[in-house]
Amino acid sequence: MMHFPIKRRVAVVGAGMTLYRRRLQETTKEMVFHAVKMALDSAGLTIKDVDAVVGGSAPDLFDGIHMKGENVITEAGGALKPYLRNFTGGTTGVSQQINAWSIVASGLADVCISVSWEKMSPCHPHPQYAFWTIFDRIIERPLGVNLVWIFALEMNRYMHKHNIKKEDIALVAVKNKANALDHPCAQLPAKITVEDVLNSPVMCWPVQRLDISPPSDGASAVIFASEDVAKKITDTPVWVIGVGRCEDTTYWMNRDLYFPYYAYYAGQQAYSMAHIHNPRKEIDVFEIYDPFDYKELHHMEGLRLCGKGEAPKLTREGVTQRDGDMPVNPSGGLMGVGNPIAAGGGMKVCEIFWQLRKEAGKRQVKKDATVGLAHAWGELMQGSSVLIMKV
Amino acid sequence: MSVKISKYPGVGLKEEDIKGKKVLTTVWPCNLKYSWSAGVAVGRFLTELKNGKIIGRVCKKCGRILIPPRMYCEWCWKPTDEWVYVKDTGTINTYAITHLATDGVTRLKEPMPIAVIQLDVPAKLPRFFAGFLHYLGEVKPEDVKFGMKVKAVWKPPEERIGSITDIKYFKPV
Amino acid sequence: MSLDKISNPEAIKHWTDVIPPEYVYTVGVAGERFFREIKENGRIMGTKCSKCGYIYLPPRIYCEKCFDYIDEWVDVGLKGRVYAYTVTYLDVDGSPLDKPIIFAVIKFDGVYGGLIHRLGEVEPEKVCIGMVVEAVFKDKAERKGSINDIKYFKPSD
Numbered sequence: 001m002m003h004f005p006i007k008r009r010v011a012v013v014g015a016g017m018t019l020y021r022r023r024l025q026e027t028t029k030e031m032v033f034h035a036v037k038m039a040l041d042s043a044g045l046t047i048k049d050v051d052a053v054v055g056g057s058a059p060d061l062f063d064g065i066h067m068k069g070e071n072v073i074t075e076a077g078g079a080l081k082p083y084l085r086n087f088t089g090g091t092t093g094v095s096q097q098i099n100a101w102s103i104v105a106s107g108l109a110d111v112c113i114s115v116s117w118e119k120m121s122p123c124h125p126h127p128q129y130a131f132w133t134i135f136d137r138i139i140e141r142p143l144g145v146n147l148v149w150i151f152a153l154e155m156n157r158y159m160h161k162h163n164i165k166k167e168d169i170a171l172v173a174v175k176n177k178a179n180a181l182d183h184p185c186a187q188l189p190a191k192i193t194v195e196d197v198l199n200s201p202v203m204c205w206p207v208q209r210l211d212i213s214p215p216s217d218g219a220s221a222v223i224f225a226s227e228d229v230a231k232k233i234t235d236t237p238v239w240v241i242g243v244g245r246c247e248d249t250t251y252w253m254n255r256d257l258y259f260p261y262y263a264y265y266a267g268q269q270a271y272s273m274a275h276i277h278n279p280r281k282e283i284d285v286f287e288i289y290d291p292f293d294y295k296e297l298h299h300m301e302g303l304r305l306c307g308k309g310e311a312p313k314l315t316r317e318g319v320t321q322r323d324g325d326m327p328v329n330p331s332g333g334l335m336g337v338g339n340p341i342a343a344g345g346g347m348k349v350c351e352i353f354w355q356l357r358k359e360a361g362k363r364q365v366k367k368d369a370t371v372g373l374a375h376a377w378g379e380l381m382q383g384s385s386v387l388i389m390k391v
Numbered sequence: 392m393s394v395k396i397s398k399y400p401g402v403g404l405k406e407e408d409i410k411g412k413k414v415l416t417t418v419w420p421c422n423l424k425y426s427w428s429a430g431v432a433v434g435r436f437l438t439e440l441k442n443g444k445i446i447g448r449v450c451k452k453c454g455r456i457l458i459p460p461r462m463y464c465e466w467c468w469k470p471t472d473e474w475v476y477v478k479d480t481g482t483i484n485t486y487a488i489t490h491l492a493t494d495g496v497t498r499l500k501e502p503m504p505i506a507v508i509q510l511d512v513p514a515k516l517p518r519f520f521a522g523f524l525h526y527l528g529e530v531k532p533e534d535v536k537f538g539m540k541v542k543a544v545w546k547p548p549e550e551r552i553g554s555i556t557d558i559k560y561f562k563p564v
Numbered sequence: 565m566s567l568d569k570i571s572n573p574e575a576i577k578h579w580t581d582v583i584p585p586e587y588v589y590t591v592g593v594a595g596e597r598f599f600r601e602i603k604e605n606g607r608i609m610g611t612k613c614s615k616c617g618y619i620y621l622p623p624r625i626y627c628e629k630c631f632d633y634i635d636e637w638v639d640v641g642l643k644g645r646v647y648a649y650t651v652t653y654l655d656v657d658g659s660p661l662d663k664p665i666i667f668a669v670i671k672f673d674g675v676y677g678g679l680i681h682r683l684g685e686v687e688p689e690k691v692c693i694g695m696v697v698e699a700v701f702k703d704k705a706e707r708k709g710s711i712n713d714i715k716y717f718k719p720s721d
Contacts, residue, residue: 019401027592048630128495152487205488429577
């Protein structure tokens, strides 16, 4: 058991985001300003109130802006302040919140903005071509790999191990895209059926077009404040009560892909810190990383929300719907809202913040949610970050 | 979205807006070229592929045979101990059928099966196996099965260059 | 540690490859107006914050001091001053240039920021800091909505 001698309680006090779209006209800088400004306004703060800034964005190769962390410092409100960029692949959007939380929890800052962004549209012919460079350059890339390969290999292994049908997995895409109909920033909200997913073009079997989230442009921002400051800013601070992070080996071809141990250990850390023993009973609302529909199920099992191979059954029974007992991705997730990598994770943190503050409008989950969990997954499909919040 | 916020910023564009020059754009052909050292372990691995052999590194402490080889054992946090040749046979740990080319948009004429090959090595350990990613050949996509026994099909010696593609593919046996 | 000694340099393997993507950037909301003004009207425009009065060049849709949106556009004129300059004798690949190029940061009076551009119609030894320079545009038909629609800045009164 780990012990956490944390100095100060930290709360999330504001959030903001842009529209998520396949292509935004805004430059990276303009997107970041929009998100930060909205987060500040929502908390009634000005940039002068901010002591430190964390920026989060995934590979520089997406938008071809080298050192893209420094590229947006001014727009992030970080000029002449402590500024740190997090780049931990797909986990960035949640990992960076852990950075921001730790900066405030340690007493280094009272107020810290954490802004996430991704602009994938500049990369041609397709942003996937940038992803391609994450493969081993000597023993994998010469095979002509494309990004979907590893996910198709993982999905197939997961399906094989538990005898899961494609129909069961497609239900996640149906649910999340429908949830996104109520999200005003969503890129691909849709009312679709399981048949639509199964009839969509095959990318890399078993992954089909509608099993995948889209590439996107977008930015989101969250503000963290220390306890004394947070209480002055708002009557409803949303407290960070648990954080967790874990990475498995980069040698993905040497491990069995059917179970995400990285998610398991990241979850265990966060549960331990939050004194949560039974996450399914003690956490009310979940935003789980879903760049592919099967990943929501895979991660639910990794995060111990059900036994191995049991997530499809819960989905089928409607447990993970907004009005269900364990709502997962009420925002619409990456499948519906869009997947501007770091900002995808950032959106999930915003959603938990809004859900716990009962500000989610039509997306508000039915149960009285007081504890929520945001999760992101990334690197070479090997890492997870977890943030647990409570009102 | 929060009910307290009424408008979200952003100007969405379509591909035609960019191709049709409705908005101004600027183009950067990235075109970066690299030469990477293969390193000690993978360098030897490639050299042996040219010889038609698969080589791994042994850690005597945990008993693993590491493929792809590394000069250190990341479990025992110590240097690995010796080289060992292994058989070019294995089983399919997982597979997929790709319909897309490397660029992620071009569709292949013939869908191609790919797999993680779990190599036949003497040491069997939980949560680890020796293996790598490769193509499957001489098999129809619909006939590929989990656990299928496969064997490497090599290029002729004069065509090998010391690359993972010196193995043409793995075929069922 | 038993890292093998390299006795045969030919055994050192290298793997060469390229990073293939190409990038197409939109110039953004502020950039769209800025470059269209250059292309269509031969004007250099900045944006002004109504609160603090700062004028930004290149223009932005926000004031970094007040951290708020701005949307007032102002013509900053075509004349500025050389704030700093350098003379480059090599191209991006490091090959010698036929004729050296002078690059300068050009500041406009009362404006925050400035433009980086080439200087023309002047020899390097004649350039000095504080020198007044003026934008020389390409013919309108040749302009594409790019910073290169300005050919260079030349000495002016």
